[in-house]
Amino acid sequence: MLAQTTDVRALEAPRREINYINYEDKTMFSKFATAAVAATLSLAASAAMPGADDYSFEPVNPEMKKGDDVTLAVRLTNKQTGKPVSDAVIFKTRADMAPDGMAEMESPVTPLPSKEPGVYVFKTDLPMAGRYQVTLSAKVQGESETVTGKVIVKATK
Numbered sequence: 001m002l003a004q005t006t007d008v009r010a011l012e013a014p015r016r017e018i019n020y021i022n023y024e025d026k027t028m029f030s031k032f033a034t035a036a037v038a039a040t041l042s043l044a045a046s047a048a049m050p051g052a053d054d055y056s057f058e059p060v061n062p063e064m065k066k067g068d069d070v071t072l073a074v075r076l077t078n079k080q081t082g083k084p085v086s087d088a089v090i091f092k093t094r095a096d097m098a099p100d101g102m103a104e105m106e107s108p109v110t111p112l113p114s115k116e117p118g119v120y121v122f123k124t125d126l127p128m129a130g131r132y133q134v135t136l137s138a139k140v141q142g143e144s145e146t147v148t149g150k151v152i153v154k155a156t157k
């Protein structure tokens, strides 16, 4: 999924570059086109524009005791800067046991106030031991794309 999106951007960037170049000399262009595309591709890879891929969700505690009304904390980080993203609005969440083949076993997720920048806290139920997948969709300031992520937490007995 990540690689796919990166590929799309890598393809779009050189196209924009090529359109921008004013071809006064088409011969010269064809001569150097390959080199230019290669150079732009490496530029796109190293200095890509911010996108939904540049964020990562991670569980603060990847393992916790099973039970009802469990507090689940997820950290959202900007991968380019390594900094926590504190101004995100998480508008969709889902917790289920898909990692253990029980996608239909869904738990309600209720947002709780955050106490730490970039850490988003939720109340949920982890009724049985096993792995739970939490899917999050967020709006991040300055980011037009919706940022989505999945974190996996393990509930123990």
Ligand SMILES: [Cu+2]
Binding pocket: 097, 100, 102, 105, 128, 130
């Ligand atoms: Cu289950």
